Each structure stands twice: as C-alpha cells, then as structure tokens.
Amino acid sequence: MITKETKITIVGLGLLGGSYAQGLSNAGYTVYGIDIDPEAVSFAKEKGWIAGGSNDPASVRDSEIVIFALYPKTFVEWICRYQDLLPAGCIITDVTGVKRNVIAGINAMLRPDVEYIAAHPMAGREFKGIQYADCSRFRQANYIIVATKDNTEKAIDAAREIAEILQFRYIGELTPEDHDRMIGFLSQLTHVIAVSLMNVSDNPDLVKYTGDSFRDLTRIANINADLWPELFIENKDYLMKEIDLFMDELAQFRQMIDDENVEGMKEKMIISTERRKAFDR
C-alpha cells in the first residue's frame, strides 16, 4: 500500500517521468528524481514536482518504489549496472512500450529480494523532454499492467495504485504476449503507416490542398526518431506480422479497384464504418 510517506523515486525525468513526478507530487506523494541531465532535475525541482533529485544512481538507496521512465534498453542496462543500489524489498516498475523482451531481460538478472512489475502508460506523445510533461493527459489514457505468474499481489496492487493516483481513464491487465501483439497493431503499425505516408511524396504543393483526412493520418508522423526504431525492433516479430496482414488487406482492396468490384468495396466500407463506431468517443 502506497502512502504519503512512501518514498518514490523516478529514474528518468523526460516527458513521461516528468508527468509522473508532477501527478504524484500534486496528489501529495513524496517523489524524488534521478536524471543524467542536471537541467531536467532542476526543472522538476523548480516546478515543485520532486522533493529532491540528482544524477546519482545511488540516491535510489532508501526508495520503496522506483519507477523507471527510460527507453527499453537503457532501463535494462541500468538494472544490470546499478541494481545493487536498490534496497531489499523494493518494488520497481516502468513505462516502456514493449514488454516481452524487457520483462525477460530484467527478470533474468534481477535480485530475488527486489520485484519488478511491468506497466505501460499509453500516453506517449510526439514531443520529448520534461518541458512537455502534462499529467492531465493521463485522464484520457489507458494504463496496462503486464504481470507475469511470478508477480505478487502486493506488486500488482502497487502498479494499480500508481495508475489510480495518476487518474488514468482505464486500468487493464494483459500478458506480455497479448500486450505486445496489441501494441504491434494499434500503435506500432499505425506509426509505420504514418511515417511511410509522409515519405511517399515530397511535393511541397500538397500542403495547400490537404484537408482533415491527410492531417489525421499523418499527425503521428511527427515522431521521436531516437525511441521508435528501438521499440519496433524489440517487437519485430509481431509488428512484421501486422504489417503483412495490413499489406494483404490493402492488396485485396487494390484488386477490387482494379476489377471495379463495387459490391466488394461497399462490403469493406460497411464493415469499416460499423467497426469504427465502437471507437467513437
């Protein structure tokens, strides 16, 4: 049970780590921060989002909860290098957008007296850095707890409590496989499509004629180029399968246009219209 006295440390004060610090401290919890960039630490301090912070990994020493808001590989490397600094009995969690490899990597080496409960707040943005932190966005977002059979109720509850304090709209639970499959389709495939669509044409006149449709489909083409290639590679098998399924579907539709198969196209559009209604807000 997380109380106002629980010492929580966030490692990585970027967009998400900063938003966590903001949301938790706003709710009255005691948060500390660690970041290699002293400016991110100063920013969080000035805003009152952390009670203290530094660039020293050793400052996790007396934390009961440690939240890692790092890129997947950086998180695994941090644990590999510094896990001896974690106090016995502490619970660690994260925010990474891919899960199977991260969970396997962490659990393969984590000390037995520390427990890792994986979580994915689906609230990333096209911007990076703590200056874009905004915990109010969590109220529109989903939070997924990705527990394994080895996780204790205590750790799962801690992840859930964090999500509740941060007021996520929906808190769900998925296996690592189901999480990665879902993310491969809903998030990764859509980003691949948007990036590809934007790369197809360099005609500068298009902007004059672009309406809402093209704008909608390419908003996420504005993307963090340091993070996403890593996320794609970590989820390579599922993502490539989703790209293949989508390309098959697209090829089928192309054939219908070629055949001037009005009824076939109509059927696809009736299905898409019907299914899309469930996603209206």
Place this chain on the structure above:
Amino acid sequence: MITKETKITIVGLGLLGGSYAQGLSNAGYTVYGIDIDPEAVSFAKEKGWIAGGSNDPASVRDSEIVIFALYPKTFVEWICRYQDLLPAGCIITDVTGVKRNVIAGINAMLRPDVEYIAAHPMAGREFKGIQYADCSRFRQANYIIVATKDNTEKAIDAAREIAEILQFRYIGELTPEDHDRMIGFLSQLTHVIAVSLMNVSDNPDLVKYTGDSFRDLTRIANINADLWPELFIENKDYLMKEIDLFMDELAQFRQMIDDENVEGMKEKMIISTERRKAFDR
C-alpha cells in the same frame, strides 16, 4: 458577376448541396432547390435555405447559375437526360470529387450555349444527407476550380464568386489531371488505408486499449459506402499508382525492421517529422 438578383438553383440537396443552399441564402442570395426526395426539399424550405424547390428538373428553366451537388455518374446522367431544360447562357458547376472523367463526359455532350465550370469543394464528411449540412465548415476547407482551356473568364469568375460567398479558406485552381492526382494521394489513398486498417482485425477487445493514434488513422473509415467506390473507380489509374507507391514504401520500411536497420528507420522518421511540420495548423 453574381448579384443578389441572380437566380441560383442547386440540384441535389444532400450534405453539400444543403450546405451550399444554407451558405448562399445566409449571405442574401436567391436560391432554389431540386431533389428527388421531397423531404430534403421540405427540410431546406423550413430552414429558409431555399426560396422554392421541387422534384421537377424543369424548374431549372430560368436559372443563371445551376450547381449540381450529385454523385459523379448521376450528374452526367442528369445532363444527358435534362440538359434541354437549361436556359441558354447559363453557367453550370458541380461539387464532384473526381474531375477528368466527369469533365470529359459533360463536355462531350453539353449544348454549346451552356458552359460547365468544374469545381471541388473539399469539405465532404462521413455523414450524408441535408440534416448534416453545415456551411460553417467551408471556412476551414479548400475549394478547387478545375478549369479547362475552353472555359471563359466569366465562368471561372462565377465559380470563384461562389467560393468567396461561401467563405472557403483557400481557393485554388488546378488542371483536371493535377486535381485527380492530388486527390488520389491526399484523399483517396488515405480512405483506402483507413478502411483496410479497420478491416484487418475484428478483435472487440481492441477498443479498450485504443489511444489517439489508432483513432486518428481510422476516423475516415466511417465512410459513405454508396459514393466512394464510384469515386475510386473514376480515378482508378491514379489511385492504383498511389497505392503501389505507398506499398513500396511500406515494404521498404518492413525490410528495415527485419534488418534491424536503426539508422535507416531514423532517417525515415526525421524526414516524416520534418515534412509533417509544414502541415501543422
């Protein structure tokens, strides 16, 4: 020059025809309406959007401007069947989303004493019917005049005046070929992508986890299934070329994931981010 005394008739009181009637009458112009559906005519009358209306094609008889807000084939058929009812010297225009075939079809048979100036208000929506008419949307939309070498300045000016009265955000001019190529990429390809994405998976659990990305990319999967297959077929050559270019791009990105080519993906993302900035509003 269109004046408040010019008699304007709109043939087809649907979403776009209704919005035209609303916008023109709000601005003090005299508008009449024709529709095969008496309820659409009554609706426009009750709202005060038309001074009079009927389902009788003969009521175009003394109109100086006739705006056809019909599906492409229905427009061509109307002209074929009823063009003798148009008064000598009248200017006709339209709202169809594909141009080469429509312009060729109309001009191949149109009486020499009537002039057709093609136009495309890029303000379609996922809904159909006059009950969704809303001329305020034009202020965010583009209007494209698609003139040929045979068009007179008088007719081009008339199309421009209509767009100005309706307060379109941007009024441009394109050749039929450039128009159809642009629409094939910006509008038709994006709709094909959205419909296909929605058809790939019927997993009802997805809606629980869907964030903004998937919602953005599939908004236009809610589509008028009676209209769009016709638009796709009318622009088949250009649309299929755009689908092919997009699929090549997608296949290239897929290969980069397979090769774990981080630098290649990064480069694509830097380009997409840079290009997308020009489309920000």
